[in-house]
Amino acid sequence: MSDSQDLKNFTENALVEWLDQYGAAPYRAGQILRWIYQRGAGSFSQMTDLSKDFRRSLSEQLVISNLNTEQVQASEDGSRKYLFRLKDGHHVESVLIPERDHWTLCISSQVGCAMGCAFCLTGRMGWVRNLEPSEIVNQVCAVRNDLSNPSALTNIVFMGMGEPLANYSSVIQAIRTLVGPNGLQFSSRRVTLSTAGLASKLDDLGQAVTVNLAVSLNAADNETRNKLMPINRTYPIEMLLSACRRFPLPSRRMITFEYVLIAGVNDRPADAEHLAKLLRPLRAKINLIPFNPYEGCDFEKPSENAILTFQKVLMDRHYTAIVRHSKGVDIGAACGQLGSRA
Numbered sequence: 001m002s003d004s005q006d007l008k009n010f011t012e013n014a015l016v017e018w019l020d021q022y023g024a025a026p027y028r029a030g031q032i033l034r035w036i037y038q039r040g041a042g043s044f045s046q047m048t049d050l051s052k053d054f055r056r057s058l059s060e061q062l063v064i065s066n067l068n069t070e071q072v073q074a075s076e077d078g079s080r081k082y083l084f085r086l087k088d089g090h091h092v093e094s095v096l097i098p099e100r101d102h103w104t105l106c107i108s109s110q111v112g113c114a115m116g117c118a119f120c121l122t123g124r125m126g127w128v129r130n131l132e133p134s135e136i137v138n139q140v141c142a143v144r145n146d147l148s149n150p151s152a153l154t155n156i157v158f159m160g161m162g163e164p165l166a167n168y169s170s171v172i173q174a175i176r177t178l179v180g181p182n183g184l185q186f187s188s189r190r191v192t193l194s195t196a197g198l199a200s201k202l203d204d205l206g207q208a209v210t211v212n213l214a215v216s217l218n219a220a221d222n223e224t225r226n227k228l229m230p231i232n233r234t235y236p237i238e239m240l241l242s243a244c245r246r247f248p249l250p251s252r253r254m255i256t257f258e259y260v261l262i263a264g265v266n267d268r269p270a271d272a273e274h275l276a277k278l279l280r281p282l283r284a285k286i287n288l289i290p291f292n293p294y295e296g297c298d299f300e301k302p303s304e305n306a307i308l309t310f311q312k313v314l315m316d317r318h319y320t321a322i323v324r325h326s327k328g329v330d331i332g333a334a335c336g337q338l339g340s341r342a
């Protein structure tokens with residue numbers, strides 16, 4: 001079976017073409033995909049509206065992959081961290097976050113990350129490898145299967161391990177499966193991609209899929225951002241923000257700018273004023289994320305007073321600025337804490 005292809009790595013078009021060699025009609029592709037994504041079929045034998053011979057030849061050449069859940073840790077705040085083992089022994093993590101009336105799942109796009117942001121534990125691991133489309137989608141399938149009410153999982157955020165735009169084609173394919181009519185049927189209004197700012201890929205992203213955009217800005221001037229996020233040397237703030245201005249937004253939607261607040265680094269009221277000016281030409285809202293500490297990192301979280309002052313400067317300038325105290329700090333599941341082992 002080792003040379004079998006993973007059905008979950010097929011786009012619908014590729015599956016149509018692949019099936020054509022068996023003389024199967026194009027509509028069979030959608031039928032098979034609905035079996036696996038909507039009815040949770042784990043084997044071809046369950047697909048009772050396909051002939052027995054057809055099912056047998058499919059199962060000889062295709063596998064329906066799953067992720068191996070190695071550990072689930074529950075936080076006292078209700079969030080859960082899933083540790084998945086991949087087929088080559090590497091690991092990725094997803095974090096399930098409780099909201100008032102639904103769940104949000106934070107998923108990973110790479111093992112490790114090449115971006116090397118100074119405040120991020122995943123960044124410290126370096127880049128290990130890209131996830132395949134099936135490995136991205138299977139995080140969602142595995143968690144959904146684990147829920148007593150799977151339909152309560154309505155929101156997906158690409159904010160786990162990795163930089164999604166550095167694994168562009170797999171991430172696009174995964175998003176299409178997440179929102180597709182023959183896929184997992186998430187609303188595209190409830191899928192958010194967070195990027196460190198690969199400006200060159202933002203135009204392509206906006207053309208390829210409809211998705212919410214979050215941008216990890218984290219500093220309001222290039223000098224500070226260069227120190228925190230090496231990618232800023234390639235795509236400085238002006239270049240990133242002009243790509244954001246071109247990004248096609250459905251009506252009334254905004255781009256979320258994430259700003260990790262680090263004591264003495266980017267948390268002065270003057271930084272907030274500068275940020276407010278920078279974002280003025282954009283339809284922007286701001287998520288302030290107080291830095292989550294981890295072992296071996298010298299940065300510190302600002303005082304509560306500094307956080308609130310920063311927020312007030314933005315609110316006084318009519319921005320929606322929300323302080324996001326990360327969930328799951330006690331289980332190492334908070335923003336920037338993922339990925340202690342690859």
Ligand code: SAH
Pocket residue numbers: 119120121158159160161162163164194195196214215216218258259260289290291292293335336337
């Ligand atoms: N690579 C993408 C998505 C994953 S990181 C990106 O950078 O946007 C998800 C978010 O966690 C980013 O906004 C990042 O700035 C934030 N983050 C990383 N390390 C953090 C830390 N130690 N404390 C708080 N937020 C952190």
Ligand code: SF4
Pocket residue numbers: 113114115116117120121122123124160161162163195196216336
């Ligand atoms: Fe990678 Fe995002 Fe962490 Fe930066 S913040 S190292 S881009 S995961």
